[in-house]
Amino acid sequence: MASSPPLSGRAEIYALLTLIRDAAEDAMREYEISRVPIPSLFQPVSFSPAPSPASSPGPGPGSRGPNSTSTTSNIYHGAIPKGPGYLSTLPLKKAIRTLEAACGQLCATLAPPVHTIVNRAMPHESTALGIVAERGVADALARYPRGLHVSELSSVVGIPPQRLARLLRLLATRHCFIEVQPNVFANNHLSLMLLTASTENSIVGVYTDQVFRAASHLRDVWKDPEWAASNESTKSAFAWSVKDEIQDKTMFEWFALHPEKGERFDRAMVGFSNAAGGLAAIDAFPWHMLPRDSTVCDVGGGFGAFSLPLSKVHPHLRIVLQDLEPPIERAKKMWRAENPSYLDAGRVSFVPSDFFKETAEPGMDIYYLRYILHLWSDEDASVVLTNVRKAMAPHSRILVHDYVLQHACPNADQASHGTEVSPAPLLPNYGAGSVRGYAQDVNMMTLFNGKERTISDMRYLGERNGLEVVRVWDLAELGIVEFKLKDAP
Numbered sequence: 001m002a003s004s005p006p007l008s009g010r011a012e013i014y015a016l017l018t019l020i021r022d023a024a025e026d027a028m029r030e031y032e033i034s035r036v037p038i039p040s041l042f043q044p045v046s047f048s049p050a051p052s053p054a055s056s057p058g059p060g061p062g063s064r065g066p067n068s069t070s071t072t073s074n075i076y077h078g079a080i081p082k083g084p085g086y087l088s089t090l091p092l093k094k095a096i097r098t099l100e101a102a103c104g105q106l107c108a109t110l111a112p113p114v115h116t117i118v119n120r121a122m123p124h125e126s127t128a129l130g131i132v133a134e135r136g137v138a139d140a141l142a143r144y145p146r147g148l149h150v151s152e153l154s155s156v157v158g159i160p161p162q163r164l165a166r167l168l169r170l171l172a173t174r175h176c177f178i179e180v181q182p183n184v185f186a187n188n189h190l191s192l193m194l195l196t197a198s199t200e201n202s203i204v205g206v207y208t209d210q211v212f213r214a215a216s217h218l219r220d221v222w223k224d225p226e227w228a229a230s231n232e233s234t235k236s237a238f239a240w241s242v243k244d245e246i247q248d249k250t251m252f253e254w255f256a257l258h259p260e261k262g263e264r265f266d267r268a269m270v271g272f273s274n275a276a277g278g279l280a281a282i283d284a285f286p287w288h289m290l291p292r293d294s295t296v297c298d299v300g301g302g303f304g305a306f307s308l309p310l311s312k313v314h315p316h317l318r319i320v321l322q323d324l325e326p327p328i329e330r331a332k333k334m335w336r337a338e339n340p341s342y343l344d345a346g347r348v349s350f351v352p353s354d355f356f357k358e359t360a361e362p363g364m365d366i367y368y369l370r371y372i373l374h375l376w377s378d379e380d381a382s383v384v385l386t387n388v389r390k391a392m393a394p395h396s397r398i399l400v401h402d403y404v405l406q407h408a409c410p411n412a413d414q415a416s417h418g419t420e421v422s423p424a425p426l427l428p429n430y431g432a433g434s435v436r437g438y439a440q441d442v443n444m445m446t447l448f449n450g451k452e453r454t455i456s457d458m459r460y461l462g463e464r465n466g467l468e469v470v471r472v473w474d475l476a477e478l479g480i481v482e483f484k485l486k487d488a489p
Ligand SMILES: C[S@@+](CC[C@H](N)C(=O)[O-])C[C@H]1O[C@@H](n2cnc3c(N)ncnc32)[C@H](O)[C@@H]1O
Pocket: 252, 269, 270, 299, 300, 301, 302, 303, 304, 305, 306, 322, 323, 324, 327, 353, 354, 355, 356, 369, 370, 371, 372
């Protein structure tokens, strides 16, 4: 546990400035190593139609990893280019974690508290992002690198010019879009994320629509004694928000009434994974050390947002994709389009299965669960884990790929099992540099009564299901917790 005395006053500010400078240097070095130009927020970008899936680049020799541009194909970015300067590697994420933590701590230290608190309470940036993403503003600007006046843009996106200008100015003030002249706006590399074909547009849609509405009901839910006391996923704020339409169902069951929202959610998972570095595990975990034909069961794998790119980078593995029937049907189409040779060689199989009712595929080498356990309370997560444990052979491993949260104060688990310790004077959990995980924790509570977990929570969950933590792989935002059977070698 880090127990050095806290710095104060000028010493803390200078330590933060040093961290900012060092982290920015690390980030710039990563761009240089990757031969990607350092992006400019002031460089307008244009966009022409996407390459067909057949011509999109796949992993190849010399690629830097699954999050770098060279290994991404259309499903991961929704068939759009990421603009100049797009890079998302693990070293860059680590540098940005420190940079954001130090900048956040510096501003929160020196700014008048009222300034910080009022800014944090304002939800309007999210509102503006949601509207602009839904109306396709980035698409409408795509062919105009010198920008378009709101009077022309207005008729394309169906928002009155002056209202549109105000939404865009709020966003441009935070560097998403550029106001190139008064009331004339152009895309930059941030606003490109909002192109309607992009998976990031879908995650913006999910957060600013479904999640936003559900979160606004948390207060009401907690005033109802029955709902407030329940940990069931069918008694979440999301369930409350749709209770006039459907009762006692989870969000996944609600998707059956709204298949278009289910499909948007699938795409959003890819967008979220891009943001969180969800593919970093392809490089960081030693898949290449597993013998040929080792088997990986992607439990609740959706259409294979992880296992599909895994199959491209590590084709020596065999994959079994398990999920409910509708995602499995979508998965078959996705694999046919994205990795037909792997499919035709019979190296992937699709198994419709309810992980609450059925055991996983028996005797697999790896059971991989990404964004699964965090959806559920300890009781429900235990049912899923038990159904996996029953299928395990003595050598099998479970990889739980989720956030691994830390307390915001020094604690015994801070450096256990491979999690990285933040440099002083940052908060032990990297503060603002890791805030998305803590927001996701509240999001899981909102949508499913689920939760993100600390390493102690993971250990507890393992112990109550006959499993032991082997180690944690710190992936700068998400982590992988590796479990084995208790008492297995
Ligand atoms: C948050 S998504 C994660 C998908 C995928 N693992 C990924 O990382 O992109 C949760 C997945 O769990 C699946 N799921 C939900 N309830 C399930 C159940 N009872 N049995 C099997 N899969 C289920 C959903 O269909 C969805 O694909």
